[in-house]
Amino acid sequence: xxxxxxxxxxxxxxxxxxxxxxxxxxxxxxxxxxxxxxxxxxxxxxxxxxxxxxxxxxxxxxxxxxxxxxxxxxxxxxxxxxxxxxxxxxxxxxxxxxxxxxxxxxxxxxxxxxxxxxxxxxxxxxxxxxxxxxxxxxxxxxxxxxxxxxxxxxxxxxxxxxxxxxxxxxxxxxxxxxxxxxxx
Amino acid sequence: xxxxxxxxxxxxxxxxxxxxxxxxxxxxxxxxxxxxxxxxxxxxxxxxxxxxxxxxxxxxxxxxxxxxxxxxxxxxxxxxxxxxxxxxxxxxxxxxxxxxxxxxxxxxxxxxxxxxxxxxxxxxxxxxxxxxxxxxxxxxxxxxxxxxxxxxxxxxxxxxxxxxxxxxxxxxxxxxxxxxxxxx
Numbered sequence: 001x002x003x004x005x006x007x008x009x010x011x012x013x014x015x016x017x018x019x020x021x022x023x024x025x026x027x028x029x030x031x032x033x034x035x036x037x038x039x040x041x042x043x044x045x046x047x048x049x050x051x052x053x054x055x056x057x058x059x060x061x062x063x064x065x066x067x068x069x070x071x072x073x074x075x076x077x078x079x080x081x082x083x084x085x086x087x088x089x090x091x092x093x094x095x096x097x098x099x100x101x102x103x104x105x106x107x108x109x110x111x112x113x114x115x116x117x118x119x120x121x122x123x124x125x126x127x128x129x130x131x132x133x134x135x136x137x138x139x140x141x142x143x144x145x146x147x148x149x150x151x152x153x154x155x156x157x158x159x160x161x162x163x164x165x166x167x168x169x170x171x172x173x174x175x176x177x178x179x180x181x182x183x184x
Numbered sequence: 185x186x187x188x189x190x191x192x193x194x195x196x197x198x199x200x201x202x203x204x205x206x207x208x209x210x211x212x213x214x215x216x217x218x219x220x221x222x223x224x225x226x227x228x229x230x231x232x233x234x235x236x237x238x239x240x241x242x243x244x245x246x247x248x249x250x251x252x253x254x255x256x257x258x259x260x261x262x263x264x265x266x267x268x269x270x271x272x273x274x275x276x277x278x279x280x281x282x283x284x285x286x287x288x289x290x291x292x293x294x295x296x297x298x299x300x301x302x303x304x305x306x307x308x309x310x311x312x313x314x315x316x317x318x319x320x321x322x323x324x325x326x327x328x329x330x331x332x333x334x335x336x337x338x339x340x341x342x343x344x345x346x347x348x349x350x351x352x353x354x355x356x357x358x359x360x361x362x363x364x365x366x367x368x
Contacts, residue, residue: 017334018241021309024340025235025267026212026353048234051209052246053322057202060246060326062236083208089358125205135319137328138237142244144321150201156208156347163340165357169210173349174273 026162029092032061033110033118034072034079041118043104044069045096047161048140049081057147059127062140068100073143078117078130081145084159085124086168092159119151124158126151210346213276216245217294217302218256218263225302227288228253229280231345232324233265241331243311246324252284257327262301262314265329268343269308270352276343303335308342310335 027047035041048062059081063070073079084092088108095104109121119126129145136142160167211231219225232246243265247254257263268276272292279288293305303310313329320326344351 014241014331014334015238017336018235018238018311018331020336021267021311021334022235024212024308024342025214025233026210026342026344027234028208028210028346030209048236049209050211050232050234050246051202051206052232052326053324054199054202055323057198058322062234062244083205085208086358124208127202127205133319133321135317135326137317138242139239140237142236142319142326147198147202150198150205152201152204158208158210158346159358160210160344160353162212162342162353167353167357169344169346169351170354173351174270174343 023163026160026167029084029088029159029161029166030061031082031084031091031095031120031123032063032069032073032079033082033120034075035077035116035118036072036075037077039116041102041105041110042069042072043095043118045092052144058132058144059129059147060142060144062142064140065136066139070141073131073141074134076131078113078115078128078148079143079145080117080119081127081129082120082123083125083127085153085155086157086159088123088159089166091120092166113149121151122153123151124153124156207347210344210351213268213272213343213345213350214245215266215268215275215279215304215307216247216253216263217266217304218259219261219300219302220256220259221261223300225286225289225294226253226256227279227302229276236328242316242328243313243331244326244328246326248324249320250323254325257315257325258318260315262297262299262312262332263327263329264301264303265311265313266304266307267309267311269337269339270341270343272307272343273350275304276350297333305335306337307335308337308340
């Protein structure tokens with residue numbers, strides 16, 4: 001019994017330490033948007049987004065299986081990953097608030113493409129995907145989207161989430177880019 | 185034939201557009217480190233890293249199947265995800281340079297844990313994992329690590345890669361954090 005209690009405690013301690021470590025993992029803020037079978041729109045703010053492969057062009061997003069948006073994603077309709085810029089703070093807040101369903105589309109230049117997939121027309125970049133794989137792991141699903149269309153904005157000034165707050169990047173570059181030094 | 189040529193062109197165009205979109209997806213810079221069966225160390229700079237689940241505590245990293253480091257990861261030894269801070273620019277460059285194997289450990293406060301897994305002791309956070317799943321998709325593998333230990337540094341000042349350059353965050357916060365507004 002002492003051992004079991006110790007394990008629980010260790011497990012909780014590890015979770016707290018990982019949460020603290022993840023506070024420091026700076027991430028671009030994106031809105032993921034999709035529809036249900038009736039065409040109703042849903043969106044959520046997400047930071048667990050990365051590019052995956054260029055062949056085929058694809059991205060992934062990790063979504064808690066307990067989130068309402070997870071069920072929408074499991075419906076298998078097209079979805080968009082809308083990378084936000086610095087002046088989209090209000091949108092990021094709205095899509096992580098208690099507003100539900102269509103209420104989250106009250107702000108922002110939302111459009112639908114020919115498949116009916118909602119995307120944010122003035123995003124820094126809006127990447128429209130069709131779902132191509134789902135990997136369940138622990139409390140979350142990894143949704144892989146095969147990219148079908150990319151809408152590019154003009155400037156790059158990403159909204160970033162780090163240390164529990166929304167932030168932006170300093171303008172200065174730490175060093176000149178070198179082709180071989182691009183991280184993989 | 186005209187149609188096939190068009191498809192190829194569309195595919196290349198899509199790839200270029202996605203690359204441009206991904207330039208704007210700001211990401212923390214991490215070093216992933218592991219060993220082969222003989223205990224030789226390998227490391228690479230990576231930005232396709234996210235937290236995955238808190239139950240179990242886990243993270244993921246996407247690695248090109250053509251990268252030498254992918255073979256090391258497929259060996260299935262423990263690995264670490266070392267989140268870099270702003271003053272680790274030289275390490276980020278070294279671990280994405282032509283330096284190979286042990287050469288990449290010439291700088292930095294590298295240690296080994298009791299399992300022999302290398303981790304960066306002065307990282308902003310070093311998250312030591314055992315591999316728990318691998319999902320192959322397109323040109324890349326998604327490696328899932330179950331977290332076994334977290335080494336936390338003191339400050340949060342992440343090294344970020346965006347728009348083809350290494351960057352840091354502005355100190356100011358865009359807005360006060362609100363509990364319900366944390367992105368999922």
